[in-house]
Amino acid sequence: MRPATGEQYELDFGDLSATIVQVGAGIRSLRFAESDLTEPYPVGEQPPSACGIVLVPWPNRVADGRWELGGEARQLDLTEPAKRNAIHGLLRRRPYELVDRSDSMVTQAATVYPEPGYPFLLDTTVTHELHTEGLQVTHTISNAGESAAPVAVGAHPYLRIADVPAEQLTVTVAARTRFETDDRSNVTGEAPVAGTPYDLSAGRRVSELELDTGFADLPDGPVEHVLAADDGRRVVLWADEAFRYVQVFTHRSFATKPGGVALAIEPMTAPANALNSGRGLRWLEPGETWSVSWGVRPEGFGGEAYLASWG
Template sequence: MTAAPTGGQYHLRHAGPDGAVEAIVTEVAAGIRELRVAGFDITEPFPVTSQPPGANGIVLAPWPNRVAGGVWELDGERQQLDISEPKYGNASHGLLRFTPYRVVSQSSTSVLQEATIHPQHGWPFTLETRVHHELVDDGIRVTHEVVNRSGVRAPFAIGAHPYLRAGDTPAEDLVVTLDAASAFTVDEQKIPNGTVSVDGTPYDLRAGVRAGDADLDTAYRDVTPDADGIRRTTMHGPEGDGVELWQDESFPYVQVFTSREFPRGDGTGLAVAVEPMTAPANALNSGEGLRWLEPDESWTGAWGIRRVWS
């Protein structure tokens, strides 16, 4: 039997009050391969025979998005990461994209996995990472933990890369809404080179924008939290049913990516990634959002995806 490119497949099921919540979480990259509520897909699924298209569903650690040229500086010394995005010449999406995680514990509704980031080219630290996927009544909650095992203080940032879906509604017809006041501009390598107010720009999602009319690979900050400190991005179809990605105060940034190269049948089409991030692209150089852990210090943060009814 041919092994799945994403390794072991952990099938989760929860009997929610509005119907079964079901997910498939993968061993490689601790990704979400399928997620649905009452038969209504709230992420883009992909086949077990496939690698995650466009990094679909994977965990991004110890940095999300890109490091310019794969180069950063630590205590005055140049660090050169492996170039994993040749098209733009960057190190992209961290060091665990093709790494199998180990199961720590598992039940019918949840799975806790861990992976260690060991020292390697441009990364002289050891971090233990854990990812807990837990089904809840209307979707999934994902909790991350990072522990520094380096013996010296170490930096990190965390992100995830789900593509959201609202049942069978074509992605073009989904309305994307995000209450964010500013967005990052980028250079030709897709590295941030400034921020702008979203007022009067194509980046403004506060009133909702039809995904088919958007062209975004854009990180947002100054995202307005609710009274509980939660930031929310929603996508809904013409009938009102939709999906929401929420992120706690540990994840103050979010990337919205309207990919038109997502596999669709015999060709490609539109899919929308909504990526919770603790820091924006190139944080190892800019320092924005970057967190530093002392030896044996730990950090936790959470985000999730839920179905929204009209």
Template sequence: MSTVASTAAPTGGQYHLRHAGPDGVVEAVVTEVAAGIRELRVAGFDLTEPFPADQAPAGANGIVLAPWPNRVAGGAWQLDGKTQQLDISEPKYGNASHGLLRFAPYRVVDQTESSIEQQATIHPQHGWPFTLETRVHHELVEDGIRITHTVTNRSGRPAPFAIGSHPYLRAGDTPAEDLVVRLDAATAFTVDERKIPNGTRPVEGTDVDLRQGRRAGDSDLDTAYTDVTPDAEGIRRTTLHGPEGDGVELWQDASFPYVQVFTSREFPRGDGKGLAVAVEPMTAPADALNSGEGLRWLEPDESWTGSWGIRRVWS
């Protein structure tokens, strides 16, 4: 593994991982800031949307979301009958968005040619009176990458948390418009004008039903799903594939029962903007600090671990 530590890079150090798999070399670049995935490919076939080292990750591309994914309504939530006010990081909607580590550097605690483990501590701050130690382990495998998150409560009291990640998936050179997105989820969250969940609905008969596959270019999604059908091993899977069948899969274990699918038409493309598809594994939906849905509480010094990954799939 090689490391490029650049103070000029918006995402800090760049950690290059490599693994010689049976179907070709697996490569990735993981960043110091936000423990993000900047590049990921198998035998030259891109599995995520890459971005240059001298640019910030547009649209939260590839970053870890902790201690909550998505949004907290108005940045406010209740703890022991008192209002906690987080800093507003999404002025457009007036919410606190994507946690407290989006621009934070992580510290390397272990590394090999094909893996890296990084650690970052969430300290008490506006609206967050807890200390959480977080670790992210990226490991290349034969067909992609496996990411394992560990959260430990270092506070003297029980602490809540939720975790997510924000990769934009890609299937080689297939235009994003032509990718077919498939997710076997029966229920979608509905949201208000600030994109805060206000209920759920069955996907049957709606334009957010991905169970039989839906072309990304014909979709307008910023949708969180629940009731995602797991396989026999408890794994939930979202796949994107091109017309020839080759594609990419994001899998998530039982610790990540929710997934957000986002078809952004503002993604940087050369000199302009275009479509990209984010698939976000989450342990809880948006506004979990208020709703409590999916929110986990850790006792002092208690730890939690969960995993997800991205892999190439062939026709």
């Protein structure tokens, strides 16, 4: 059977393994020994609910797919038709080209070509690498056009800890504000989380949460978001200082988990509707290149044996 997501790149490093796919440069699986660290999906299927994909040149939503550039209205394709939004950028269903490959690393490239809604030319690469700290993902964007281009980067991993139901896990996100949204998931305002059910800074049981929520006002410098089991195992999603926003999604209709919850923790360099608000956008000048990184680190999956496997 031919994979629905193109080439499948199998990576290995000690007890870590991953499957990275060609379409959307997504993560189809990430494991430590026999424990899944992200939600896997079958080789014959498309990524359910954007599972593991790269979000470029913007993450999340653009309301009505409309924004203005130099006073001129721009219209993006409505890729979330039920809510009349443009969602998750322009590369989520496009095949990438192989650039470099080793047992533990793969680099893929894709070009964003100009179109009426986004008239810019970008060369992009994504490197997935397994090493002693887990999985590291590095995104590079170069402006190959003749005018400054607004860009942002996101990713859409669904985290898990082996076979522990997500409802029994605790999620910690050190954010001080959240974005309020309307019934189309578009931003209408921003509010502090302190003293509200949206405060995840001290950890909240996933069973208590009903979220498809963007968060902001993260601590300065690199950030860490944590999913933890009661037995001490943790999956840490870390991101460098460019990722000042994060979306947390408790998905109760994830295609491969009927009746259960899949939890997405989505690092983003800009929030929803950034093409309109300008918040978090990076304007790349012609010829300029920008690189950002995030990753997934397992902790407590075997103690000394875990560390020794990389010795």
